[in-house]
Amino acid sequence: MAEVGQMDTPEQAEFRQSARAWLEDNRPADPIVRLPLTPLEIMTEGQLSYLQAWQKAAYDAGLVGCDYPVEMGGGGKNDCQRIANEEMLAARTPYMPNVIGLGMAAPTVFYHGQEAVKQQLLPRLFSGEDIWCQGFSEPGAGSDLASVQTFAERKGDKWVINGHKVWTSLAHFADWMILLLRTDKSVKHDGLSYFVVPIRSALGKGVTVRPLIKMTGETGFNEVIFEDLEVDDGYRLDELGKGWQVAMTTLLHERGAGDLVTPRSGGMKNKSSHVSNASSLISLAKRTIRSGSTAADDPLLRDRMMQQLVRETGMAASQRRTRVTALQDHPMRLPLQNKLLMSEIAQDTAGIATEVEGAAASLYLADDAAPDGGQWPMAYMNSFGFTIAAGTSEVQKNILGERVLGMAKSK
Amino acid sequence: MSQPDDFGFTEEAALLKESARKFFNEKFTADVLHNMVAGDPSPDRAPQVQWDEDIWQQMVDLGWSLLAVPEAQGGVGMPLVGVAGLVEELGRAAFPCPLLSTLAASYILSACGSEGEPALTEIAEGATATLVFADENGSLEPKATPIGVSSGNLDGTGYFVQDAGKVSHLLVCARSDSGLSLHWLGTDAAGVERTQDSIVDLTRDQAHIHFNNAQAQQVSADASAALEQALPALWTLYAADMVGAGEWLLQTTVDYVNARQQFDKPLGFFQAVKHPLVDVMVMIDQAKSLVYNAACAVDCEPEMARQYAHMAQASASDMADYSGSRAVQCHGGIGFTWECYVHLFFKRQRHSQMLWGDGPWHRARLAEIVIDAVA
Ligand SMILES: Cc1cc2nc3c(=O)[nH]c(=O)nc-3n(C[C@H](O)[C@H](O)[C@H](O)COP(=O)(O)OP(=O)(O)OC[C@H]3O[C@@H](n4cnc5c(N)ncnc54)[C@H](O)[C@@H]3O)c2cc1C
Numbered sequence: 001m002a003e004v005g006q007m008d009t010p011e012q013a014e015f016r017q018s019a020r021a022w023l024e025d026n027r028p029a030d031p032i033v034r035l036p037l038t039p040l041e042i043m044t045e046g047q048l049s050y051l052q053a054w055q056k057a058a059y060d061a062g063l064v065g066c067d068y069p070v071e072m073g074g075g076g077k078n079d080c081q082r083i084a085n086e087e088m089l090a091a092r093t094p095y096m097p098n099v100i101g102l103g104m105a106a107p108t109v110f111y112h113g114q115e116a117v118k119q120q121l122l123p124r125l126f127s128g129e130d131i132w133c134q135g136f137s138e139p140g141a142g143s144d145l146a147s148v149q150t151f152a153e154r155k156g157d158k159w160v161i162n163g164h165k166v167w168t169s170l171a172h173f174a175d176w177m178i179l180l181l182r183t184d185k186s187v188k189h190d191g192l193s194y195f196v197v198p199i200r201s202a203l204g205k206g207v208t209v210r211p212l213i214k215m216t217g218e219t220g221f222n223e224v225i226f227e228d229l230e231v232d233d234g235y236r237l238d239e240l241g242k243g244w245q246v247a248m249t250t251l252l253h254e255r256g257a258g259d260l261v262t263p264r265s266g267g268m269k270n271k272s273s274h275v276s277n278a279s280s281l282i283s284l285a286k287r288t289i290r291s292g293s294t295a296a297d298d299p300l301l302r303d304r305m306m307q308q309l310v311r312e313t314g315m316a317a318s319q320r321r322t323r324v325t326a327l328q329d330h331p332m333r334l335p336l337q338n339k340l341l342m343s344e345i346a347q348d349t350a351g352i353a354t355e356v357e358g359a360a361a362s363l364y365l366a367d368d369a370a371p372d373g374g375q376w377p378m379a380y381m382n383s384f385g386f387t388i389a390a391g392t393s394e395v396q397k398n399i400l401g402e403r404v405l406g407m408a409k410s411k
Numbered sequence: 412m413s414q415p416d417d418f419g420f421t422e423e424a425a426l427l428k429e430s431a432r433k434f435f436n437e438k439f440t441a442d443v444l445h446n447m448v449a450g451d452p453s454p455d456r457a458p459q460v461q462w463d464e465d466i467w468q469q470m471v472d473l474g475w476s477l478l479a480v481p482e483a484q485g486g487v488g489m490p491l492v493g494v495a496g497l498v499e500e501l502g503r504a505a506f507p508c509p510l511l512s513t514l515a516a517s518y519i520l521s522a523c524g525s526e527g528e529p530a531l532t533e534i535a536e537g538a539t540a541t542l543v544f545a546d547e548n549g550s551l552e553p554k555a556t557p558i559g560v561s562s563g564n565l566d567g568t569g570y571f572v573q574d575a576g577k578v579s580h581l582l583v584c585a586r587s588d589s590g591l592s593l594h595w596l597g598t599d600a601a602g603v604e605r606t607q608d609s610i611v612d613l614t615r616d617q618a619h620i621h622f623n624n625a626q627a628q629q630v631s632a633d634a635s636a637a638l639e640q641a642l643p644a645l646w647t648l649y650a651a652d653m654v655g656a657g658e659w660l661l662q663t664t665v666d667y668v669n670a671r672q673q674f675d676k677p678l679g680f681f682q683a684v685k686h687p688l689v690d691v692m693v694m695i696d697q698a699k700s701l702v703y704n705a706a707c708a709v710d711c712e713p714e715m716a717r718q719y720a721h722m723a724q725a726s727a728s729d730m731a732d733y734s735g736s737r738a739v740q741c742h743g744g745i746g747f748t749w750e751c752y753v754h755l756f757f758k759r760q761r762h763s764q765m766l767w768g769d770g771p772w773h774r775a776r777l778a779e780i781v782i783d784a785v786a
Contacts, residue, residue: 299775306777309777310726311726313701314696314726321696323416323417326424327420340693407665407677
């Protein structure tokens with residue numbers, strides 16, 4: 001493993017020291033509620049308020065938005081978010097609830113928003129007081145995102161929005177939405193524009209949010225209906241008709257290939273959370289008895305578990321290699337693989353875990369006899385969220401083939 | 412100990428890699444390779460040793476063959492990450508030469524203590540060498556060595572000896588009553604007889620070597636310990652070679668599917684072509700990252716070197732197979748011909764895949780470390 005902190009600049013080293021000291025004294029108490037696998041399945045106010053309190057505390061301690069300018073509520077530092085993330089992950093703090101805000105809305109607003117909008121919105125986004133959601137997908141526009149039909153019509157210096165978004169994660173708690181919509185029906189990509197819209201304050205007044213239930217039984221995503229919602233022109237990001245370019249900034253960051261580092265914590269270890277990786281898979285196999293020995297003695301399962309360990313280690317090594325220019329032929333080749341690898345590895349790891357469990361993989365969360373609290377069948381199902389959301393694996397392969405290998409567009 | 416974040420891949424390493432790529436691009440393109448090694452397609456052609464000793468001599472003059480020899484013995488003592496960069500470029504060119512074997516021998520000799528030093532000095536002065544240890548079944552266990560030694564004389568036959576027709580020296584793992592030991596002798600020494608194997612891979616040569624009371628110099632009284640220490644470096648380098656060859660296959664195939672049209676579209680438009688090639692790219696990148704991770708472990712984190720080298724080999728071996736198979740398939744009929752250069756790299760990858768243990772073998776060894784050894 002690489003040694004943490006070895007290549008720190010003086011600014012980073014000092015920042016790391018203070019982050020570490022703060023985290024030592026301020027690690028949040030274990031939650032009294034069960035936390036879902038990821039923030040995208042936050043279902044109750046109890047879960048949300050626990051996580052929001054953590055994000056606010058981390059923000060006040062300077063661990064969130066470190067590299068953004070001070071006047072927008074950031075820390076004004078150089079490349080320190082990465083340091084904060086390393087320290088938070090090492091301290092096994094909980095994850096942050098405002099993931100879409102931090103990972104997608106913030107960089108998009110930063111690159112494309114007007115100054116006043118940045119100053120108004122980013123501080124509460126970083127602190128987690130405002131939760132954000134992403135209104136991109138529609139019933140008729142998924143992988144073919146540029147075909148969205150939600151429409152904004154000009155009315156003086158306002159816009160009137162009508163349309164239907166689906167799979168909108170966190171919309172049930174969200175204060176704000178990043179919204180990709182159409183302002184011109186005569187052209188496809190160039191007819192798109194991009195807005196930030198306050199949705200919580202408009203609930204029942206032009207915005208309706210209806211929860212959708214996932215295959216795991218959890219909620220977390222929603223459909224959002226717009227009926228004559230009025231929005232100020234100041235909330236438009238970038239120029240009219242440039243919505244597709246703005247959306248690319250969002251998607252690049254969503255897929256872990258953007259240049260602004262997303263604040264990230266997580267990995268908290270307690271009975272209500274579960275980490276699904278090769279080492280927890282191996283530990284499961286060692287505890288699982290089959291015909292007199294353990295699943296960890298089965299040569300076929302051993303081979304498959306080692307495949308996962310190799311892929312996981314390879315992904316981590318690739319993330320390091322991304323920072324060594326001489327070991328890359330194309331600047332986007334590794335970053336654009338992130339999302340594909342992460343989601344496919346998570347899926348296969350959880351899938352193998354359920355095979356290790358065998359018949360016991362039939363037991364779900366509420367069954368006391370379920371190994372690891374029934375989290376593996378849950379993780380397996382949940383993993384399809386990762387391979388579908390944010391551009392499916394198939395779409396990621398199209399992008400890699402086209403942008404990196406220069407193959408003809410499949411559309 | 413732990414690894415530097417950048418794998419310790421210094422400016423010097425980057426320069427070496429860059430100049431190696433230039434060197435092969437200028438002197439040794441695939442058509443040159445084909446002309447050199449693919450003259451006789453006949454499946455029952457006699458075994459041949461085909462290579463370009465002039466280009467090899469230029470590589471020796473550049474100091475590449477003594478990179479792994481410690482400075483104290485007149486070599487460069489370059490960290491393994493830097494050497495891996497060179498070997499990746501060697502694999503991309505599939506240049507037939509004894510570089511890999513000689514580097515491998517250097518790592519083993521370096522693990523032999525003072526007894527190995529004279530042989531290392533010879534390598535620094537231009538000697539080339541290859542390891543002899545496999546039995547007729549190709550066992551990867553040194554203790555299976557079919558060669559015996561008594562009072563410094565070797566007897567028996569060693570199999571699957573790489574680059575045997577190109578090297579000046581042999582590094583032989585042999586057994587005596589007191590255990591396994593390593594020995595050094597010239598290929599032209601009395602009592603050494605070489606029989607070239609007829610092999611699929613045109614970019615390499617391989618032989619079995621008979622020893623008949625051949626006198627050799629002992630370089631280690633404990634071959635197991637020396638090999639144990641050196642194997643992670645060897646595995647890592649052979650994996651780097653597969654990464655380079657994989658990249659050649661990928662780029663060549665991508666160029667082809669972008670140019671060739673069927674159904675009024677370039678082949679790369681079709682996802683049944685595009686997605687497998689993306690999979691190849693992802694596999695190459697995984698293997699490549701694992702190679703530098705393992706190399707860096709050999710340099711800076713020796714306690715992890717074995718595990719990481721198993722990972723690099725496991726990943727690279729699987730990739731070697733898939734990169735070759737997709738390249739042939741995506742070329743269609745032309746890919747199935749002798750005339751198309753793809754077969755050269757396909758064959759080299761298949762050879763490399765099996766040479767030091769394939770994916771399942773390395774994963775089985777890895778499992779012994781990470782599953783069984785940890786309580
Ligand atoms: C858990 C979860 C959370 C989500 N959260 C959000 C959110 O917060 N905001 C938001 O806007 N959206 C969200 N989404 C929606 C997500 O972005 C879409 O589901 C996704 O882009 C796929 O679109 P689709 O569902 O319409 O599937 P489709 O596009 O209809 O695809 C169906 C299948 O066809 C394949 N396919 C489609 N086109 C191609 C092609 N060109 N080449 C090859 N294969 C193709 C796909 O890979 C897939 O396997 C979420 C989805 C999930 C599962």
